[in-house]
Amino acid sequence: MSCIVRRLSSLALAAAMLAACSHVPVSTMWALRSFDAASVDPAALRAAVRLPESFEPQKGGVTLKIGWWRDGEEKSKHELTLALKETTAPEDVAPLAGEKTAGTRIYAFRVDPADYAAIRARQKEFLEEKARDPGRTHGSFGVGAEACRRGDFPQGPLLTTTYLRTAPSGPYLTVLKNLDMREAATTEKPLDQLVPPCEKFANRAETPMVVNR
Numbered sequence: 001m002s003c004i005v006r007r008l009s010s011l012a013l014a015a016a017m018l019a020a021c022s023h024v025p026v027s028t029m030w031a032l033r034s035f036d037a038a039s040v041d042p043a044a045l046r047a048a049v050r051l052p053e054s055f056e057p058q059k060g061g062v063t064l065k066i067g068w069w070r071d072g073e074e075k076s077k078h079e080l081t082l083a084l085k086e087t088t089a090p091e092d093v094a095p096l097a098g099e100k101t102a103g104t105r106i107y108a109f110r111v112d113p114a115d116y117a118a119i120r121a122r123q124k125e126f127l128e129e130k131a132r133d134p135g136r137t138h139g140s141f142g143v144g145a146e147a148c149r150r151g152d153f154p155q156g157p158l159l160t161t162t163y164l165r166t167a168p169s170g171p172y173l174t175v176l177k178n179l180d181m182r183e184a185a186t187t188e189k190p191l192d193q194l195v196p197p198c199e200k201f202a203n204r205a206e207t208p209m210v211v212n213r
Contacts, residue, residue, distance in 0.1 A: 037141040048163040061146035068139040084109035148198035
């Protein structure tokens with residue numbers, strides 16, 4: 001599920017991780033009021049996810065999704081979804097140190113350099129379409145995350161939080177805060193399908209990054 005934080009400048013910012021907009025802090029919406037994703041450098045983008053200690057992101061499960069559509073044509077949205085790469089670079093990890101809580105792990109991600117050109121092409125496409133039809137063309141820019149689990153579910157809430165950083169010297173903004181995966185489960189997609197055992201997937205190529213552990 002995705003939740004558009006707000007329409008900002010020329011391209012909207014979306015947060016995606018099985019959640020409703022009520023999990024987006026007001027401070028984040030305020031901080032992003034002037035964010036222009038149509039011109040943001042994909043090399044500067046970073047995302048992060050805080051998960052229960054027995055959870056980890058599925059291989060290729062943390063994604064960046066960008067797209068655009070015209071009024072009345074949202075079902076025909078032009079979209080591009082790209083898998084993000086895990087990063088353990090000190091400059092990406094250090095700003096997350098204060099977000100570590102007991103019983104959790106934090107994983108940081110960046111755009112694969114091989115995908116920079118595709119993102120810039122989609123940004124250019126959106127701006128050209130907006131110039132042809134101003135006021136009727138809208139965009140979305142989102143981060144999604146899918147997790148798996150090692151062993152049984154722990155007792156209590158299964159809280160997850162996602163973050164986004166849009167500038168190299170800027171802070172990580174909390175996008176979705178303390179979403180309980182137990183509450184996100186539905187009849188159509190129960191908890192054991194929402195967070196399946198990691199053994200169902202190939203071993204992750206990346207090494208988990210643990211902040212202040």
